[in-house]
Amino acid sequence: MIDKNDITGLILAGGRGSRMGGVDKGLQTFRGMPLALHTMLRLAPQVGGIMINANRNLSAYESFGVPVWPDGIGDYAGPLAGFLTGLERCETSWLVTVPCDTPLFPQDLVARLAEALDREDADIAMAAAREEDGAAVRTQPVFSLLRVELMEDLVQFTQGGGRKIDAWTGQHRTIVVPFDRAGDDPSAFFNANTLTELHRLEQSP
Numbered sequence: 001m002i003d004k005n006d007i008t009g010l011i012l013a014g015g016r017g018s019r020m021g022g023v024d025k026g027l028q029t030f031r032g033m034p035l036a037l038h039t040m041l042r043l044a045p046q047v048g049g050i051m052i053n054a055n056r057n058l059s060a061y062e063s064f065g066v067p068v069w070p071d072g073i074g075d076y077a078g079p080l081a082g083f084l085t086g087l088e089r090c091e092t093s094w095l096v097t098v099p100c101d102t103p104l105f106p107q108d109l110v111a112r113l114a115e116a117l118d119r120e121d122a123d124i125a126m127a128a129a130r131e132e133d134g135a136a137v138r139t140q141p142v143f144s145l146l147r148v149e150l151m152e153d154l155v156q157f158t159q160g161g162g163r164k165i166d167a168w169t170g171q172h173r174t175i176v177v178p179f180d181r182a183g184d185d186p187s188a189f190f191n192a193n194t195l196t197e198l199h200r201l202e203q204s205p
Contacts, residue, residue, distance in 0.1 A: 002114040005048035006093050009110070010086035011039050012079055012142060013100040014055040014071055020194055024057050026100035028195070031202055035192075036100040037064050043098055046110035051089060053082035078163050079142050080154070087151040096145045102191040104204060105143065106179055113145040113177055122175040123147050129179045129189040137178050140189050141165040 013026030013036045020028070026036030040050055051067040061068040069089050071081040079099070086095050096110050106112070109127065117125035127143035130136070142165070150172065157168050179188060192198035 002094060002118050003048075004046060004110065004114075007047045007110060007114065007145070008086070008090045008092045008095050009043045009047035009050040010082065010090075010095055010097045011036055011043065011050065011052045011100050012082040012097055013061065014053045014082050014085075015078075020192075020198075023195075024054075024060075025192075026052075026054065027057060027060055028198060030103050030192075030198060034060075035103055035198075036061065038103045039098060039100050039105075040064055040066065042103065042105065042107065043096075043110075046107070047096060048092060051086065053085050073158060080158060080163055080165050080168060083144075083146070083165070084151070084154050084158055087146065087148055087154060090148050093148055094145060095148055097142055099142045099191060101193070101198075102143075102189055104185065104188050104190065104201070106184065106188050109143065109179075110145065112179070113143075116175050116177045117145055120175045121173070123150060123172040124169050124174040126169060126174055126176050127179055127189070128176045129184075130186055137180055139166070139176055141169065143189070144169065 027034045030038050052061050054061045054068055055070045058068050069085050071085055073081040113125040125145040127140040128137050131138055192201050
């Protein structure tokens with residue numbers, strides 16, 4: 001099994017926040033604290049260390065007490081740019097990525113991704129969850145556990161103009177891990193794209 005201390009957690013907080021009016025999403029308040037801090041506290045018990053990928057208000061994120069790194073690719077190139085930043089800075093064998101706008105993600109997320117990746121001898125383990133209507137299971141590519149050895153390959157992919165997570169992960173041995181067991185919270189992967197959605201999420205049990 002992969003030891004949690006050999007996994008570094010990366011919180012993705014580098015987006016424009018366009019659908020939230022351009023605000024810095026990770027610094028919006030959720031249950032009395034910034035979203036990204038709430039995410040960090042939920043992720044911390046699951047990994048050996050944490051860093052944050054952010055592209056503005058770096059000092060605010062640094063106040064959380066973990067390393068903060070901006071994208072190496074300019075112009076808000078998307079989550080894959082954050083993946084690359086994390087892989088370049090990661091000092092463990094594994095990197096797990098979590099977005100800052102999904103604060104109720106499972107507390108056994110990393111353990112289940114690691115178990116599946118180890119069992120299947122895969123390069124990447126990606127979470128999947130049911131849609132809100134409960135009909136279909138959809139992949140959640142920003143929740144991925146990656147081998148750090150993939151860094152050079154991702155450098156080449158992004159230098160070639162690649163920006164889609166699925167297009168890159170599709171080139172590797174990727175295991176999809178469904179979080180749809182009995183007892184799994186159906187709203188665990190709900191992400192807040194607007195302030196209205198964020199306030200709705202705050203009311204979740």
